[in-house]
Amino acid sequence: MKITTLELICLLFCSVAFAQETQQETMTAATKPKLVLREGTEVYLNFGQRVTRQRARVGEPVELMLAADLKVGDTVVAAAGSRAIGVVLRQDDFYVRATWLQAANTKVKLHGSLRIPKMSAQKTPSGQTVFHNDVPGTAVVDADTELPWPEGQPATVADNEKSAAREVKIPANKLRLPNGKQVQLMLMESISSKKAKAGDSVRFQVLGDVKVDGLVVIANKATAMGVITTAHGAGIAWRTGKLQMQMDFVTLIDQQKQPLQTQTSAKGTVDTPWWVDALNEKNPLVVYLLPLVLPLAWLQPGNQAILPKGTLIMVETSGEVFLDRSVVEASQLAATGRKQGDATVTVYYPNYGDGRSFKVLCGLVQVGKARRGRNFNLKLPPGKYVFRLQPECNPVSLQVEEGGEHYLKVAGTQIVHDTRKEWIFQLAIVEHDIGELESTETTPVQAKDAPNISKFDLAKLQAEQPPKKHR
Numbered sequence: 001m002k003i004t005t006l007e008l009i010c011l012l013f014c015s016v017a018f019a020q021e022t023q024q025e026t027m028t029a030a031t032k033p034k035l036v037l038r039e040g041t042e043v044y045l046n047f048g049q050r051v052t053r054q055r056a057r058v059g060e061p062v063e064l065m066l067a068a069d070l071k072v073g074d075t076v077v078a079a080a081g082s083r084a085i086g087v088v089l090r091q092d093d094f095y096v097r098a099t100w101l102q103a104a105n106t107k108v109k110l111h112g113s114l115r116i117p118k119m120s121a122q123k124t125p126s127g128q129t130v131f132h133n134d135v136p137g138t139a140v141v142d143a144d145t146e147l148p149w150p151e152g153q154p155a156t157v158a159d160n161e162k163s164a165a166r167e168v169k170i171p172a173n174k175l176r177l178p179n180g181k182q183v184q185l186m187l188m189e190s191i192s193s194k195k196a197k198a199g200d201s202v203r204f205q206v207l208g209d210v211k212v213d214g215l216v217v218i219a220n221k222a223t224a225m226g227v228i229t230t231a232h233g234a235g236i237a238w239r240t241g242k243l244q245m246q247m248d249f250v251t252l253i254d255q256q257k258q259p260l261q262t263q264t265s266a267k268g269t270v271d272t273p274w275w276v277d278a279l280n281e282k283n284p285l286v287v288y289l290l291p292l293v294l295p296l297a298w299l300q301p302g303n304q305a306i307l308p309k310g311t312l313i314m315v316e317t318s319g320e321v322f323l324d325r326s327v328v329e330a331s332q333l334a335a336t337g338r339k340q341g342d343a344t345v346t347v348y349y350p351n352y353g354d355g356r357s358f359k360v361l362c363g364l365v366q367v368g369k370a371r372r373g374r375n376f377n378l379k380l381p382p383g384k385y386v387f388r389l390q391p392e393c394n395p396v397s398l399q400v401e402e403g404g405e406h407y408l409k410v411a412g413t414q415i416v417h418d419t420r421k422e423w424i425f426q427l428a429i430v431e432h433d434i435g436e437l438e439s440t441e442t443t444p445v446q447a448k449d450a451p452n453i454s455k456f457d458l459a460k461l462q463a464e465q466p467p468k469k470h471r
Contacts, residue, residue, distance in 0.1 A: 035072055035075065035077065035146065035147045035148070035149050036072065036144055036145065036146050036147070037070075037072055037077060037103070037108060037141055037144070037145045037146075037147055038072075038141065038144055039140075039141055039142065039143050039144050039178065039181075040140050040141060040178055040180045040181060040182070041070070041140060041141040042138055042139075042140055043066065043070060043084075043098070043101060043110060043112075043138070043139045043140060043141065044066070044067040044068050044137070044138055045064045045065065045066060045067055045084055045086075045098060045101075045114060045137050045138075045139055046064065046065055046067045046137075047062065047063070047064060047065075047096075047114075048063035048064050048065035048083065048084070049062065049063040059087060059088060059429050060087070060088050061085050061086070061087055061088075061099075062085070062086045062087065062088055062096050063083070063084075063085065064083075064084035064085060064086050064096070064098065064114075065080075065081050065082065065083060065084060066078055066079070066080050066081060066082040066083075066084060066101065067080060068080050070082075070101075070103065072147070075149070075150065076150065077103050077104070077147050077150065078101060078102070078103040078104070078108075082101060082102055082103065083101075083102045084098060084099075084100065084101040084102065084110070084139075085098075085099050085100055086098045086099055086114065087099055089113060089312075089431065089434075095113050095114070095312060096113065096114045096137075097111070097112070097113050098110040098111065098112050098113070098114065098137075098139035101139075103145075103147055104147060104148055104150060105148070106145065106147050106148070108141060108145050108147075109141070109142040109143060109145070110139040110140065110141060110142055111139065111140060111142045111182060111184075112137075112138060112139030112140050112182055112184075112314055113137070113139075113184065113312060113314060114137030114138075114139070138314075140182050170322070171322075172325075173324065173325050173326065174322040174323065174324065174325055175212050175213060175215060175217060175322065175323045175324075175325050175328055176212065176320065176321075176322055176323075177212055177217050177252070177258070177317060177320065177321045177322075177323060178317075178320055179317065179318065179319055179320045180261075180316045180317065181210065181316065181317045182314055182315070182316055183206060183210055183218055183224070183250055183260075183314070183315050183316070183317065184206070184207045184208055184312060184313075184314050184315075185204040185205065185206060185207065185224050185247075185250075185312070185313050185314075185315055186204060186205050186206075186207045186310060186311070186312055186433065186434065186437065187202070187203075187204055187307055187308070187309055187310060187311040187312075187313070188203045188204060188205050188309065188437070189202065189203060189309055190306065190307065190308050190309040191228070191243060191245075191306070191307045192241070192304050192305070192306050193231050193232060193233050193234065193241030193242060193243050193304045193305040193306070194233050194234070194241065194304045196228050196231040196243060197228065197231055198228055198229060198230060198231055199227065199228065200227070200228040200231075201225055201226070201227060201228075201248075202225065202226040202227070202228060202245060203223065203224075203225060204223070204224040204225065204226060204247075204313075205221050205222070205223065205224070205433070205437075206218055206219065206220055206221060206222040206223075206224060206250065207220070207312065207431075207433055207434070208220055208433075212323075215325075215328050215329065215332065216253055216328075216331075216332060217252055217253050217323060217328060218250060218251075218252055218253065218258075219253055220433070221433065222250060222251045222252075222253075223250075223251045224247070224248075224249065224250040224251065224260070224315070225247075225248040225249055226245045226246060226247045226248055226260075226264075227245065227246050227248050228243065228244070228245050229244045229245060229246050229263075230242060230243065230244035231243055231244075233304065234301055234302040234303055234304045234305075235301060235302065236301050239301070239302045240302035240303055240304075240305065241302065241303065241304040241305035241306075242305050243305040243307060244263065244264075245263065245264050245307075246263050247260035247261070247262045247263070247264070247315050248260060250315070250317070252321075252323065253323075253328055253331045253332075254323060254324070254327045254328060254331055256321070256323075258317050258318075258319075258321060259317070259318040259319060260315045260316065260317060260318055261315075261316050261317070261318035262313070262314075262315035262316055264307075264313050309437070309438075309441065310434060310437055310438050312434075339402065339403025339404070340402065340403050341402070341403050342379045342380055342381050342402075342403075343379070343380055343381075343382065343400045343401060343402065343403060343404040343405070343406060344377055344378070344379060344404070344405050344406070345377070345378040345380055345385075345398070345400065345406045345407075345408060346375055346376075346377050346378075346405070346406070346407050346408070346435065346439050347360055347368065347370060347375060347376055347377075347378070347387075347408045347409075347410070347427075348374070348375035348407070348408075348409055348410070348435070348438065348439040348442045349370040349371060349372050349373065349374055349375070349409075349410035349442065350372075350373070350409070350410070350412075350438060350441065350442065351372055351373040351441065351442070352372070352412055353372055353410075353412045353423050353425065354423050355372055356372075356423075356425075357369055357370060357371045357372070358370045358389040358390055358410065358425065359389070359390050359391075360387065360388075360389060360427075361387065361388050361389075361390075361391065362378070362380075362385055362386070362387055362461050363385065363386060363460050363461045363462055363463040363464065364460045364461075364463045365456050365457075365460050365461055367451045367453065367456070367461075368445070368449070368450075368451045369445075369449065370389065370410045371445065373442050373443065374442055374443055374444070374445050375439050375442040375443070375444055375445070376444065376445045376449070376450055376451060377444075377450075378451060378453055379453055380400050380453060380461070381400075381458065382400055382401060382402040382404075383399075383400055383462055384397065384398070384399050384400070384462065385397075385398050385400055385461060385462055386398075386464050387408060387427050388427060389410065389425060389426060389427050393425075393426060393427070394426055395464070396408065396426075396427045396428065396429060398429060405432060405436075406429070406432075406435075407429070407430040407431075407432065407434075407435025407436065407438075407439060408427050408428070408429060408430070408435075409427070409428050409429075409430045409435065409438065410425055410426075410427060411425065411426055411427070411428040412424065412425045
């Protein structure tokens with residue numbers, strides 16, 4: 001096969017052009033700026049599924065979705081509706097801890113909790129308790145995350161500058177705790193507008209380690225403080241109580257006190273007067289006495305504002321601080337071996353509800369009885385166990401770890417259905433620190449009622465109850 005001179009020239013010209021184009025693309029890719037989603041970036045989330053109390057269990061995942069476009073500079077890195085995942089943290093006031101967000105092909109780690117007050121729970125005609133979140137909850141990006149540039153959105157100088165604007169050169173011997181770092185706190189005492197006064201100090205405890213570069217800078221259970229700024233008690237004429245609080249500081253791993261910039265508040269509610277309920281029921285006696293009742297209606301008091309012990313709030317640090325890396329490293333908890341021996345499972349029943357007691361079953365065995373305001377402990381070897389209240393209640397599966405401390409709570413919710421109030425109870429797995437705090441409000445059962453696990457067959461304790469047979 002002969003190649004003419006003209007064909008050879010064309011072939012050489014195409015080869016050179018292709019090589020130049022390839023080299024240009026390689027140089028562009030190499031010089032393409034990084035797109036970094038910065039730690040502390042706020043992410044607004046809604047529930048991505050119908051959330052019911054019957055299906056939502058502590059520790060189980062919940063589908064979330066992005067409520068608004070997430071941007072770096074002017075570049076959208078995750079569109080509204082993008083998938084996110086959270087984990088159920090509590091069921092009374094419904095808390096979900098955000099864990100990650102899908103941005104293109106990258107899972108962006110999140111932290112922060114979405115809360116739906118129990119008063120937002122509604123009961124459907126089918127008997128399901130449904131939670132609603134009308135306002136998006138806020139989580140934050142847990143750490144700087146590098147993302148690929150979205151297809152069809154070229155990397156611009158403006159985006160690069162905005163992405164790099166927050167770059168801070170940190171000396172090798174320092175750790176930077178940025179302004180606005182989120183910290184989850186748990187209230188260690190109940191506060192009521194009836195007794196609280198402006199200027200009172202309020203104690204909190206950190207829930208979960210806060211890390212920078214893989215090192216703990218704020219330790220789990222570290223002390224944090226707040227100050228009551230406003231306290232108004234409830235009064236007649238439906239005047240409700242009011243509380244406002246300014247967060248003060250949190251203790252860092254090196255014992256510095258880092259200021260906080262978050263405020264929180266609570267407001268009392270107004271109960272429906274008895275005579276209004278009676279009118280709704282068309283009680284003829286109340287209708288007859290209404291002219292006598294109405295002049296006294298203004299005496300109806302409002303309720304106090306209450307922040308109960310164990311309330312969870314998300315706060316933010318105020319101001320940037322640089323910590324000595326060597327001091328932080330020296331302050332890390334010493335590595336300890338895993339605890340040995342049986343685990344402890346504490347079952348507790350807070351002081352609420354209608355006074356009923358419940359059988360507590362582990363596998364096929366009744367291991368104790370849950371009574372209001374009481375708790376009892378079980379010593380169990382490692383393994384999987386299935387617990388339930390009463391044989392007919394929904395089961396809760398608990399993976400018991402060697403030497404671990406686990407908490408099960410008799411969780412109750414009061415639901416108003418038409419004019420009837422009803423308490424619904426079920427067992428719930430509670431995070432360690434929350435269970436440890438809440439269980440202190442209950443008292444141990446008497447020695448004669450304390451369960452003795454050693455007399456039960458382990459195979460029956462770990463057995464799963466067979467499904468019910470429907471006739």
